[in-house]
Amino acid sequence: MRYECSWRVDVQKLPCLILVGLGLHDECGLTLRGLKSARDADHIFIETYTNYMPDMSFSNLSNILGKEPIKLIRKDLEEDSGRILEYAKKSKVAVLVPGDPLIATTHVQLAVEAKKLGIEVAVVPGVSILSAAISQSGLQSYKFGKSVTLPFARGRQFFETPFEVVRENKAKGLHTLMYLDVDCEGRSMSIGEALALIMNWEETERKGVFLPSTLVVGLARIGSDHPVVKAGSIEELRTYPFGPPPHILIFPGRLHFMEREALRYLAGASEESLESISWAKK
Amino acid sequence: MRYECSWRVDVQKLPCLILVGLGLHDECGLTLRGLKSARDADHIFIETYTNYMPDMSFSNLSNILGKEPIKLIRKDLEEDSGRILEYAKKSKVAVLVPGDPLIATTHVQLAVEAKKLGIEVAVVPGVSILSAAISQSGLQSYKFGKSVTLPFARGRQFFETPFEVVRENKAKGLHTLMYLDVDCEGRSMSIGEALALIMNWEETERKGVFLPSTLVVGLARIGSDHPVVKAGSIEELRTYPFGPPPHILIFPGRLHFMEREALRYLAGASEESLESISWAKK
Numbered sequence: 001m002r003y004e005c006s007w008r009v010d011v012q013k014l015p016c017l018i019l020v021g022l023g024l025h026d027e028c029g030l031t032l033r034g035l036k037s038a039r040d041a042d043h044i045f046i047e048t049y050t051n052y053m054p055d056m057s058f059s060n061l062s063n064i065l066g067k068e069p070i071k072l073i074r075k076d077l078e079e080d081s082g083r084i085l086e087y088a089k090k091s092k093v094a095v096l097v098p099g100d101p102l103i104a105t106t107h108v109q110l111a112v113e114a115k116k117l118g119i120e121v122a123v124v125p126g127v128s129i130l131s132a133a134i135s136q137s138g139l140q141s142y143k144f145g146k147s148v149t150l151p152f153a154r155g156r157q158f159f160e161t162p163f164e165v166v167r168e169n170k171a172k173g174l175h176t177l178m179y180l181d182v183d184c185e186g187r188s189m190s191i192g193e194a195l196a197l198i199m200n201w202e203e204t205e206r207k208g209v210f211l212p213s214t215l216v217v218g219l220a221r222i223g224s225d226h227p228v229v230k231a232g233s234i235e236e237l238r239t240y241p242f243g244p245p246p247h248i249l250i251f252p253g254r255l256h257f258m259e260r261e262a263l264r265y266l267a268g269a270s271e272e273s274l275e276s277i278s279w280a281k282k
Numbered sequence: 283m284r285y286e287c288s289w290r291v292d293v294q295k296l297p298c299l300i301l302v303g304l305g306l307h308d309e310c311g312l313t314l315r316g317l318k319s320a321r322d323a324d325h326i327f328i329e330t331y332t333n334y335m336p337d338m339s340f341s342n343l344s345n346i347l348g349k350e351p352i353k354l355i356r357k358d359l360e361e362d363s364g365r366i367l368e369y370a371k372k373s374k375v376a377v378l379v380p381g382d383p384l385i386a387t388t389h390v391q392l393a394v395e396a397k398k399l400g401i402e403v404a405v406v407p408g409v410s411i412l413s414a415a416i417s418q419s420g421l422q423s424y425k426f427g428k429s430v431t432l433p434f435a436r437g438r439q440f441f442e443t444p445f446e447v448v449r450e451n452k453a454k455g456l457h458t459l460m461y462l463d464v465d466c467e468g469r470s471m472s473i474g475e476a477l478a479l480i481m482n483w484e485e486t487e488r489k490g491v492f493l494p495s496t497l498v499v500g501l502a503r504i505g506s507d508h509p510v511v512k513a514g515s516i517e518e519l520r521t522y523p524f525g526p527p528p529h530i531l532i533f534p535g536r537l538h539f540m541e542r543e544a545l546r547y548l549a550g551a552s553e554e555s556l557e558s559i560s561w562a563k564k
Contacts, residue, residue, distance in 0.1 A: 021409070023313055023407075027314070028313065028314040028315040029313050029314070029315060030313060031305055031310065031311050031313050031314075031409065032309070032311070032313075032314075033310035033505075035314070064314070100409075100414065100417045101417070102417035102418060102420060103413065103416075103423055105422065108420050108540065108548070109540065111544075111547075111548055112543050112544055112548060115547040115548060116547060121548070123418060123509075125305075125306065125409045125413075125417065125504065125505050127303070127407045127408060127409050127413075128409075128413035128414075128417065130412070130413040130423055131382050131410035132382065132410075134385075134412070135382045135383070135384035135407065136384060136405060138390050140387065141412055141429065142430065142431070142461075143428070144428065144429075145428050146424065146426065146427050146454075146456060147423065148424060149424070174428060179424075223407050225315075258387055258390065258391065258394075261391075261394050262390050262393075265393075265394045265397040265398060266390070266393055266394060266397060
């Protein structure tokens with residue numbers, strides 16, 4: 001395959017640090033620009049722990065890049081980033097990062113540290129679950145309010161925020177993107193677990209935010225060759241076979257006619273589950 | 283360059299409609315998965331009017347794809363989508379779309395129409411300005427509230443929403459992503475024009491939302507080889523040389539310490555402009 005991809009600018013100057021987004025799910029989410037800039041680098045590092053990349057083939061990635069990237073663990077970036085920056089002081093260094101490179105604070109911090117040392121920094125954006133989940137739901141991006149993460153149960157103080165965020169967004173007719181937690185062993189929360197947690201909370205608190213009939217959109221493996229997008233009531237989705245992670249949820253607010261159509265035809269929502277939500281024609 | 287990119291699933295079944303995200307700025311934003319799925323299609327269509335792709339080289343794209351995509355104009359998708367769907371009833375059709383395919387309502391509608399006709403639909407996500415602008419600002423994605431578009435002046439009723447959205451988000455400490463309008467001749471609003479419009483509105487309405495010292499982040503040509511990200515006061519950014527479009531704005535809410543560092547080191551904010559905003563340590 002032939003392709004031309006210009007990379008004309010500042011990062012041509014050595015030394016530099018280039019943060020390259022790997023996109024979602026596997027190595028095929030990489031953009032042509034990301035590929036080119038990693039191939040041009042003297043050293044390629046990769047971390048795959050800030051986002052779960054289930055089907056990533058390290059050997060295929062090495063094939064694509066023409067060399068084997070050096071794997072980083074959490075400690076390398078969070079406690080010992082100086083080592084990478086030493087390389088970037090003397091040569092062109094690419095760090096491959098799942099999703100979009102600056103969505104995670106860890107990489108913002110790395111970029112800031114590099115700048116403080118006078119190192120040139122460039123970023124090649126990647127597909128992020130933030131925009132991909134929103135778009136694949138068929139819901140309109142400008143109608144999303146604040147997003148939130150649902151953590152595994154670890155005591156009450158962790159609990160209130162996600163429910164409060166959904167309630168506040170709903171009160172304004174806005175949709176909520178809800179990330180599902182990953183625990184310290186790297187286990188991702190499933191949609192079934194998340195909805196059980198939510199209904200459990202609602203049964204205790206009785207705030208009336210989540211009913212068994214409440215409309216929700218579940219999304220699994222977005223960006224892969226076998227994504228699942230399914231809209232329905234909480235009751236329906238609790239047992240729906242979404243398959244392996246990563247999973248993510250969206251709680252819709254008020255629906256525009258076109259959004260209703262999208263949930264019906266692209267996410268298989270039944271008429272009944274759509275009835276549970278108020279919707280505005282415009 | 284060798285690469286392997288599996289595409290195992292439903293879309294192998296003919297016929298189908300595959301919406302492929304082109305990402306930002308030029309053809310090099312395409313992902314390997316997007317490239318593979320377009321090359322596998324019997325017919326490739328492309329539209330480039332829902333997002334501005336300043337450096338897109340049609341001939342380079344044709345080279346990469348191994349065939350010349352058929353250009354679509356607005357009417358082809360909005361009034362005459364039946365023609366594309368006729369192809370998709372009989373063969374594998376890829377439609378290349380700037381950014382992420384389902385962020386624009388036009389393509390959601392196309393996907394819904396296809397499904398109604400029983401056509402298999404697949405989506406290959408692309409880099410969207412939604413996530414890329416948020417991440418490149420160095421601000422934390424979960425602290426963004428509702429986003430909004432600033433339209434060209436066309437009478438008062440169009441005006442209130444963007445200011446109201448920024449005001450409401452700020453009141454809750456949330457950041458606001460503000461898209462800048464494109465007029466019917468395809469001219470994109472610049473950051474300078476946008477800030478002039480905003481200060482003009484503030485001078486008339488005196489709501490106290492925007493002061494000359496108010497912190498704002500301007501972003502130009504995100505996803506290209508020569509992006510500009512600059513944070514500063516409205517007064518500073520009104521005359522800052524951002525270069526050609528596309529431009530986009532972010533109005534920060536409350537800043538975390540790390541966000542403050544990011545604006546300082548990655549977006550060149552002066553200490554003075556950062557002082558104008560309240561910030562919380564966590």
